[in-house]
Amino acid sequence: MSELSSSPPLLQVDDLIVRYPVKKGLLQPRKHVHAVNGVSFTVRRGETLALVGESGCGKTTVGRSIMRLVRPSSGAIRVDGIDVASLSRRQLKPYRRKIQMVFQDPYASLNPRMTAGEIIGEPLGNFGIAHGADRESRIMSLLERVGLGRSHFHRYPHEFSGGQRQRLGIARALAVEPSLIVGDEPLSALDVSVQAQIVNLLDHLQQEFGLSYLFIAHDLAVVQQISHRVAVMYLGRIVEIGETADIFRAPIHPYTQALLAAVPLPDPRKRRTIEPLRGEVPSPISPPSGCAFHPRCPLAEDRCRREVPRAQEFQAGHFAACHVMARNNQYAALQPVTA
Amino acid sequence: MIPSSPTLPLSEPDTVLEVRDLQVQFETIDGVAPVLEGLSYKLHAGETLAIVGESGCGKTIGALSLLRLAPSPPARITGGAILLNGRDILTLPEEDMRGIRGNDIAMIFQEPMTALNPVLTIGHQIVEPLMLHKRLSRAAAWERAVEMLRLVEIPEPERRVKEYPHQLSGGMRQRAMIAMALACGPKVLVADEPTTALDVTIQAQILALMADLKRRIGTAILLITHDLAVVAQTADRVVVMYAGRVVEDASVFELFENPRHPYTRGLLASIPKLSDGNERQKLEGIPGSVPPVGARPPGCTFAPRCTLAIDACRQSVPALDSVSPTHKVACWAVMDKTSKKELERAIV
Ligand SMILES: Nc1ncnc2c1ncn2[C@@H]1O[C@H](COP(=O)(O)OP(=O)(O)OP(=O)(O)O)[C@@H](O)[C@H]1O
Ligand SMILES: Nc1ncnc2c1ncn2[C@@H]1O[C@H](COP(=O)(O)OP(=O)(O)OP(=O)(O)O)[C@@H](O)[C@H]1O
Ligand code: SF4
Ligand SMILES: [Mg+2]
Ligand SMILES: [Mg+2]
Numbered sequence: 001m002s003e004l005s006s007s008p009p010l011l012q013v014d015d016l017i018v019r020y021p022v023k024k025g026l027l028q029p030r031k032h033v034h035a036v037n038g039v040s041f042t043v044r045r046g047e048t049l050a051l052v053g054e055s056g057c058g059k060t061t062v063g064r065s066i067m068r069l070v071r072p073s074s075g076a077i078r079v080d081g082i083d084v085a086s087l088s089r090r091q092l093k094p095y096r097r098k099i100q101m102v103f104q105d106p107y108a109s110l111n112p113r114m115t116a117g118e119i120i121g122e123p124l125g126n127f128g129i130a131h132g133a134d135r136e137s138r139i140m141s142l143l144e145r146v147g148l149g150r151s152h153f154h155r156y157p158h159e160f161s162g163g164q165r166q167r168l169g170i171a172r173a174l175a176v177e178p179s180l181i182v183g184d185e186p187l188s189a190l191d192v193s194v195q196a197q198i199v200n201l202l203d204h205l206q207q208e209f210g211l212s213y214l215f216i217a218h219d220l221a222v223v224q225q226i227s228h229r230v231a232v233m234y235l236g237r238i239v240e241i242g243e244t245a246d247i248f249r250a251p252i253h254p255y256t257q258a259l260l261a262a263v264p265l266p267d268p269r270k271r272r273t274i275e276p277l278r279g280e281v282p283s284p285i286s287p288p289s290g291c292a293f294h295p296r297c298p299l300a301e302d303r304c305r306r307e308v309p310r311a312q313e314f315q316a317g318h319f320a321a322c323h324v325m326a327r328n329n330q331y332a333a334l335q336p337v338t339a
Numbered sequence: 340m341i342p343s344s345p346t347l348p349l350s351e352p353d354t355v356l357e358v359r360d361l362q363v364q365f366e367t368i369d370g371v372a373p374v375l376e377g378l379s380y381k382l383h384a385g386e387t388l389a390i391v392g393e394s395g396c397g398k399t400i401g402a403l404s405l406l407r408l409a410p411s412p413p414a415r416i417t418g419g420a421i422l423l424n425g426r427d428i429l430t431l432p433e434e435d436m437r438g439i440r441g442n443d444i445a446m447i448f449q450e451p452m453t454a455l456n457p458v459l460t461i462g463h464q465i466v467e468p469l470m471l472h473k474r475l476s477r478a479a480a481w482e483r484a485v486e487m488l489r490l491v492e493i494p495e496p497e498r499r500v501k502e503y504p505h506q507l508s509g510g511m512r513q514r515a516m517i518a519m520a521l522a523c524g525p526k527v528l529v530a531d532e533p534t535t536a537l538d539v540t541i542q543a544q545i546l547a548l549m550a551d552l553k554r555r556i557g558t559a560i561l562l563i564t565h566d567l568a569v570v571a572q573t574a575d576r577v578v579v580m581y582a583g584r585v586v587e588d589a590s591v592f593e594l595f596e597n598p599r600h601p602y603t604r605g606l607l608a609s610i611p612k613l614s615d616g617n618e619r620q621k622l623e624g625i626p627g628s629v630p631p632v633g634a635r636p637p638g639c640t641f642a643p644r645c646t647l648a649i650d651a652c653r654q655s656v657p658a659l660d661s662v663s664p665t666h667k668v669a670c671w672a673v674m675d676k677t678s679k680k681e682l683e684r685a686i687v
Contacts, residue, residue, distance in 0.1 A: 020506070022498075052538070053538065054538050054540065054541065055508060055509075055510025055511060055514070055536065055537050055538050055541050056494070056507075056508040056510060056511050060508060060509060104509040104536065105450060105451070105452045105509060106450070107450045107452055107453050108450075108452040108453075147628040148628075149628065149631055151631045151633070151634060152631070158410070159413075160395075161394055161395045161398075161399060162394070162399060162449045162450060162532065163394025163395065163565075164394060164395050167394075184509075185509070185535070185536060188535040188536065189394070189449070189532065189535060189565070190394055190565060191391070191392065191393050191394050191565045191606065192565065192567060192606060192609040192610050192611065192622075192624075193393060193605060193606055193609040193624040193625045194393060194394050194624065194628075195565075195609070195611075195624070196609045196611075196622035196623060196624030197624040197628075199622065200621075200622075200623075200624070218535075218536070218537060218538050218539065218542075219566070219611070220539065220613060221568075221610075221611040221612055221613045222611050224611075224613055224614065225611050225622070248613070248615075249615065258540060259538065259539060259540060260613075262539040262540045262542075262543050263539050263568075263613055264539065264542075264543070264566075264568040264569060264571070264572045265568055265571065265572070266567045266568040266570075266571045266595070266607075266610050266612065267571050267595060268571040268572070268574075268591045268592050268595050269592070270571075271571075271572055272572075273547070274539075274540070274543035276540060276543060276544050276547070277540050280492075280494060281492050281493070281494040281541075282494060283494045283495045284494075285495070285498075
């Protein structure tokens with residue numbers, strides 16, 4: 001997918017494949033969970049890319065690969081044009097500062113033996129960013145910015161509510177002034193009012209410091225509000241990617257359409273039964289042939305069962321991978337053929 | 340104007356669970372701090388009651404108290420009653436509680452990783468309560484566990500049932516816990532943020548599953564959630580909490596169409612909505628933040644952030660008062676207006 005600017009994007013993920021081995025029985029062939037099956041995307045400086053998709057489709061695995069917390073089976077992850085797999089232990093340190101993650105499960109990701117102040121202060125110490133009174137005042141100000149206040153400084157994670165822990169994770173990620181934050185459902189435990197405050201804070205930091213976000217989320221109303229572009233994943237692959245407005249106004253892939261149709265409305269007079277996707281959620285160990293969505297797709301035809309659809313551009317910057325939709329694609333027909 | 344509420348029958352259905360003036364405090368070396376200061380609500384058979392409120396206001400502590408699982412120390416229940424079918428469970432011996440947990444009252448915990456045992460397989464954890472409460476044989480219980488995982492849309496349940504929590508995605512762990520809670524067919528299901536890790540299609544499926552339980556065996560559901568769309572779609576009644584107290588209690592229609600408490604209004608105004616246009620809507624949230632436990636102001640705890648606050652608000656705590664047969668609110672300013680309007684009407 002084309003990049004307009006000449007400088008390399010902040011983050012470039014290229015054909016990422018991640019497999020987890022599955023425990024096998026005696027005499028059984030070795031099997032794998034194909035968690036991520038060839039994912040490519042970029043995040044530019046100052047950009048927010050949202051990653052959405054069915055539970056279990058591989059979003060967290062993408063995030064953890066970027067953090068070097070899981071080893072990809074193949075593919076490349078480049079930050080400022082540098083392949084992070086090639087970095088030595090020493091070279092890794094500045095990289096780790098540049099990219100921070102807010103974890104999906106806040107409790108499991110916070111050291112239970114450290115106070116909130118120590119948790120936020122630790123990365124400041126590790127990277128030698130601030131010392132003594134300076135460090136303390138920074139921690140206090142971070143706590144306040146995420147709506148926690150000074151009284152939480154000496155508290156341990158188990159003394160926080162779910163949403164408070166999540167905000168602690170956000171404060172820790174912000175502490176070292178990273179260039180990119182990988183947020184794995186970072187707002188899911190917040191009520192809408194606190195959520196609005198945090199969204200405004202993240203927005204403000206983006207305006208001021210050009211911070212980038214890779215934002216994994218299920219709440220599509222929030223996604224629409226905060227992201228510039230959206231990538232939709234299904235069973236280890238990106239099936240659609242494009243500008244937020246385009247995705248929401250004219251979703252192309254049948255899975256994206258099903259997803260948007262299932263968004264519940266905050267109005268008790270507009271209750272409706274949401275048609276569930278028919279068929280079973282497919283197995284990532286033996287993914288369906290061809291288009292992985294075909295067993296559940298209302299449009300599926302023969303070709304979908306045989307051939308993996310490739311991403312096609314439907315509008316400038318709006319790509320989707322679907323055989324049937326591609327056939328009716330006017331835009332592609334107009335584009336000059338390139339090698 | 341009182342909107343009609345078609346789902347509420349005229350006669351009051353059976354109250355399965357009643358929380359009456361529940362008081363919980365934290366006792367630490369720093370001192371004693373109240374968390375819940377008089378939480379009261381009723382839950383009827385076959386009803387979904389949603390509890391919403393600002394992060395940190397005491398929803399989880401209140402839910403854990405129903406099972407007597409609030410971490411103690413530091414939490415201590417200092418007053419009130421929790422009546423399960425009329426029986427105060429706060430006075431029961433611990434042994435009786437074990438029979439209630441997972442069987443009469445089941446809970447979906449807010450953070451799956453804290454509730455699931457990392458060294459036991461998912462299946463093992465679903466099977467255990469089935470054997471204990473339902474006296475199923477091991478084989479039958481395993482069969483049921485696989486069936487439950489299938490119902491919560493976990494692919495290849497036969498294999499997943501043998502996996503450990505860390506091998507599952509965040510949303511699968513949440514669904515495994517839901518499977519565990521639903522397995523025994525509880526009379527009361529306490530669901531603390533049950534769908535936060537789920538995409539909207541699977542969320543819809545899970546909510547349908549809970550509705551089915553309600554229809555089939557009359558399970559009463561206490562749904563704690565930040566997702567106001569889920570509340571609008573599934574709840575019969577809504578309790579709004581702020582800093583350890585109930586500030587509003589209304590039928591779902593009255594709450595969305597005629598919210599009275601200034602906090603509820605602020606909350607509803609903060610809902611991000613899908614728009615068809617491309618302009619990004621800016622959400623403000625409610626300025627300020629909820630006071631920490633131990634530093635709550637006297638009077639109405641919302642007063643420091645409230646634009647309607649009058650003197651009375653800073654002096655004494657407003658009581659939960661009826662503004663309609665199915666709508667109660669605790670706010671001096673609202674009550675002030677109502678009484679004024681009533682006075683005007685009386686004079687005319
Ligand atoms: N063990 C503890 N010791 C001291 N304070 C605690 C402890 N556990 C919780 N708290 C405090 O009690 C208050 C209520 O917590 P609770 O978990 O019930 O909030 P909640 O309404 O569920 O919030 P959320 O929506 O963020 O999950 C919070 O302000 C929290 O900081
Ligand atoms: N450590 C692991 N070992 C084995 N399998 C794993 C491991 N971590 C994840 N998986 C599997 O990889 C697949 C993708 O998981 P991942 O956590 O990336 O999904 P996700 O998109 O983040 O889902 P959710 O929205 O539910 O959090 C799932 O099938 C999951 O069971
Ligand atoms: S490629 Fe075929 S099966 Fe896949 S989404 Fe398109 S129509 Fe459906
Ligand atoms: Mg995940
Ligand atoms: Mg909670």
